[in-house]
Amino acid sequence: MTATTYQPGEISGLIEIQAAKCKGCDACKKFCPTGAIEGASGAAHRVDHDKCVGCGQCMINCPFDAIEETHSALETVIKKLADKNTTVVGIIAPAVRVAVGEEFGLPRGELVTKKLYGAMNQAGFKIFDCNFAADLTIMEEGSEFIHRLHANVQGDKDAGALPQFTSCCPAWVRYLETKYPSLLPNLSTAKSPQQMAGTVAKTYGAKVYNMAPEQIFTVSVMPCTAKKVEASRPEFNDAWSYHKEHGRHADSYQDVDAVLTTREMSQLLKLLNIDLATADEFDGDSLFAEYTGAGTIFGATGGVMEAAVRTAHKVLTGEEMARLELEPVRGLQGVKDAEITLFDKHLGQNVTVKVAVVHDMGNNVEPLLNDIMAGTSDYHFIEVMNCAGGCVNGGGQPIDRSGSSWVGNI
Amino acid sequence: RIQSRNDYINARTAGLYKDDAIAALRVSHANPAVAKYYEEFGGKPLGHTSHELLHTHFIDRTKLKG
Numbered sequence: 001m002t003a004t005t006y007q008p009g010e011i012s013g014l015i016e017i018q019a020a021k022c023k024g025c026d027a028c029k030k031f032c033p034t035g036a037i038e039g040a041s042g043a044a045h046r047v048d049h050d051k052c053v054g055c056g057q058c059m060i061n062c063p064f065d066a067i068e069e070t071h072s073a074l075e076t077v078i079k080k081l082a083d084k085n086t087t088v089v090g091i092i093a094p095a096v097r098v099a100v101g102e103e104f105g106l107p108r109g110e111l112v113t114k115k116l117y118g119a120m121n122q123a124g125f126k127i128f129d130c131n132f133a134a135d136l137t138i139m140e141e142g143s144e145f146i147h148r149l150h151a152n153v154q155g156d157k158d159a160g161a162l163p164q165f166t167s168c169c170p171a172w173v174r175y176l177e178t179k180y181p182s183l184l185p186n187l188s189t190a191k192s193p194q195q196m197a198g199t200v201a202k203t204y205g206a207k208v209y210n211m212a213p214e215q216i217f218t219v220s221v222m223p224c225t226a227k228k229v230e231a232s233r234p235e236f237n238d239a240w241s242y243h244k245e246h247g248r249h250a251d252s253y254q255d256v257d258a259v260l261t262t263r264e265m266s267q268l269l270k271l272l273n274i275d276l277a278t279a280d281e282f283d284g285d286s287l288f289a290e291y292t293g294a295g296t297i298f299g300a301t302g303g304v305m306e307a308a309v310r311t312a313h314k315v316l317t318g319e320e321m322a323r324l325e326l327e328p329v330r331g332l333q334g335v336k337d338a339e340i341t342l343f344d345k346h347l348g349q350n351v352t353v354k355v356a357v358v359h360d361m362g363n364n365v366e367p368l369l370n371d372i373m374a375g376t377s378d379y380h381f382i383e384v385m386n387c388a389g390g391c392v393n394g395g396g397q398p399i400d401r402s403g404s405s406w407v408g409n410i
Numbered sequence: 411r412i413q414s415r416n417d418y419i420n421a422r423t424a425g426l427y428k429d430d431a432i433a434a435l436r437v438s439h440a441n442p443a444v445a446k447y448y449e450e451f452g453g454k455p456l457g458h459t460s461h462e463l464l465h466t467h468f469i470d471r472t473k474l475k476g
Contacts, residue, residue, distance in 0.1 A: 005471040061415075098425030109421025111429050136447065138438035140464050143455040173468065181470035189465040199463045204451040238463050290443035293430030300423040310437045324436055330427075332416065389419035392426065400418065 005050045005178045011071055011232040014054045014225060019044035021066035028058035028067065033362025033386055034175060051178070053171040055386045056225035056395020071228055073219070073258035074268060080217045080258075081124040087209055088217045090125030091197040092116065094134060095223040095299030095391035096262045102398045103266035104277040114281035117289065119274045120221075120265075126209065127284040130220065131291030133197035134298040134307070137168065141190035142311045145381055153347060161185040163356075163372065163379040166304050168192045170230035171386035172361055180369055193298065194220050194227055195236055198255030201288070202239035208286055213243055214250050219258045221265045223299070223394035226386070231256035261396030293324075301359035301390035302329035302336060305383040309340060309355065316344045316351070329357045332389060334364040337379070355381045360388035 006012040017028070017037070024042040029035075036052040039045035047058075059067040080086050101112040117127050144164065151159030167173055167188040176183055191199070198218045206213045220227060230236070236255050243250070260268065269276055283289065294310055297303030306326040313321045328338040337356040344351045356379045358364050365384055371377035387393045430436060438444065453459045 002475070003472075004474050007469065007474060094426060095422065097429070098422040107421075108418055109423075109425040111425040113429065132441070132443055135438035135441040135444045136464065139444060139448075139455045140460055142438075147456065167468075174471070177469055177471040179472075181472055184468045184470065187468055189467065191464055191466050195466070196464050200447065203463060204447055207451070235466060242463060287443035287446055290441060291433075292438055292441045293433035293436035294438045295441070296429040296433065297426050300426050303426070307438055311439045314437065314439055320437065332419065389416075389423065392422035393415070393419045397422075400414070 005174075007234050009232065009234045011229045013047075013049045014070055014229055015047055015052055015056060015059060016068055016070055017045050017047055017058075018066050018068060019046075021064050023064055023066070025063065028062055031057040031061045033057070033171070034179070053174045053178075053386065054226035054229045055171040057387060059225070060395055060397065060399050069225055069228075072264060073260060074264050077219050077258050077260060077268065078271065080219075086215055086217050087211050088125050088219060089128045089201045089205065090120045091128045091130050091133070091194065091201070091218060091220040091256070092120070093130045093194070093220065093222045093224070093299065093391065094296050094303075095394060095397070096221050096265070098299070098392060099223060099397045100262050100266055100276065102400075103263070104275060106277055112276065114283065115276055115279045117284055118282035119269050119276045119279040121282045121285070122274050122279065123269060123272050125219070126286065127282070128197055128201055128205070128218075128286075128288040129284065129291050130193050130197050131295035131298070132288050133193040133200065134295035135292055136196050136200070137190055137193050137298075138294060138307050138311050140196075141166065141188045142308045142315070144188055144190060145308065146312060146315055149351070149353070149380060150346065153351070163377060163382045164188055166383045168298065168304055169385045170224070170226040172384045174226070174229070175361065175386070183369060183372060186372065191236075192230065194222065194230065194259075195255055198231070198236070198257075199238045202255060203242050205288070208288070213239060213248070214253065217257050218255065219260060220256050221260050221262065223262050223391045223397045225261060225395040227396070228259040231259050263396060263398060266398070299391045300330075301332070301385055302326070302357045302383065303390065305329050305355050305357050305381065308381070309338075312353070313340070313342060316346065317342050318345055329355070329383075334358070334360055335368065353381065354379050355383075357383045359385045359390050361386040
């Protein structure tokens with residue numbers, strides 16, 4: 001038996017370097033958060049899959065287009081869309097709506113939510129905005145944080161660990177699991193928005209759509225390659241378990257059946273001759289297309305924290321924040337932090353909550369983890385995203401290969 | 411080069427902040443669809459159904475055998 005960092009059934013070896021195309025330029029190594037790329041300068045490189053977190057940063061930064069993904073669900077999804085007995089639910093991540101337009105000649109960063117709904121509706125998808133699930137994540141993860149905070153202030157014996165880490169980013173979760181398992185109690189137990197969306201689509205969604213859960217095929221559209229690995233985790237079949245407990249017998253199925261990157265969704269639309277740039281706008285076809293501004297900013301570094309603070313403030317004080325923007329957690333500084341002092345009506349006292357936000361994980365997170373392990377961290381809540389800038393710059397986003405590559409240090 | 415990458419990050423981030431700024435509702439606890447989910451199906455945040463469907467456990471992956 002050899003040690004492996006993967007569970008049975010999980011996608012492993014997602015990111016591969018093609019030896020014939022690799023020039024050994026080392027560009028990828030600068031962007032790898034875990035030092036998973038091996039090989040001398042000038043020689044073809046290879047990926048150590050046990051260290052790889054699947055983020056795809058090496059791929060989008062390779063000047064020679066030498067790095068590829070070994071798993072694509074594109075053909076499967078096209079077949080499912082053509083199957084009259086299947087309802088295909090498209091789960092759209094926040095960061096997709098400000099990047100997919102680039103593949104259709106629209107300006108970078110253009111917000112195309114309703115056009116993307118329209119194009120995907122034309123392709124045959126039901127619209128499930130992952131921003132709805134992001135709002136749901138805030139309700140769960142925010143409540144969990146308040147629970148841990150209160151339990152710690154009151155000195156409960158089994159109070160959860162602080163600081164609490166966000167758990168939305170699958171590369172970050174895998175990094176902690178492979179490198180710092182002693183800190184797993186600090187990780188929020190809330191599933192990522194992708195996984196909440198898949199589970200809800202096949203449980204509550206089965207009622208909303210009036211469909212048998214086995215006939216629902218969930219396809220998430222993600223700015224991220226690591227989401228493919230996350231969706232394949234064997235424990236993420238909670239909808240199936242739920243229905244089984246309620247007396248429904250079927251072969252096990254995953255909560256999220258397939259993951260397409262932003263690039264792959266663009267390919268799918270092009271294969272179906274749908275031009276997103278000229279697509280009719282569409283508002284969605286169920287309550288799963290309703291989302292708030294807090295849900296949409298999940299796609300930018302600091303967004304999860306900002307959204308969580310907005311809701312925590314309301315829950316703790318009973319009042320909405322006078323100004324919703326939390327400027328200190330915005331922007332591209334590697335580690336950002338903020339202090340929020342508020343009157344906690346449940347404790348009957350003022351509390352000061354210290355939060356931190358980390359992105360470009362490989363370059364920035366270790367000092368914070370060392371502080372926590374040494375017992376010297378005074379943060380209560382920490383957001384960690386693997387990719388520089390957050391999901392907007394994820395490994396599944398459109399790649400601009402015009403001119404030189406994006407080699408260099410931040 | 412790296413500036414070009416950051417131009418993309420900044421442009422896409424601005425798109426998301428715009429989506430937030432123009433949203434009719436800007437806080438998760440005000441999402442009526444989320445409220446409906448809890449009312450008709452999910453119960454309460456951190457409740458029984460939430461633990462079953464919306465939470466998970468993490469795995470020490472330094473010890474896995476395959």
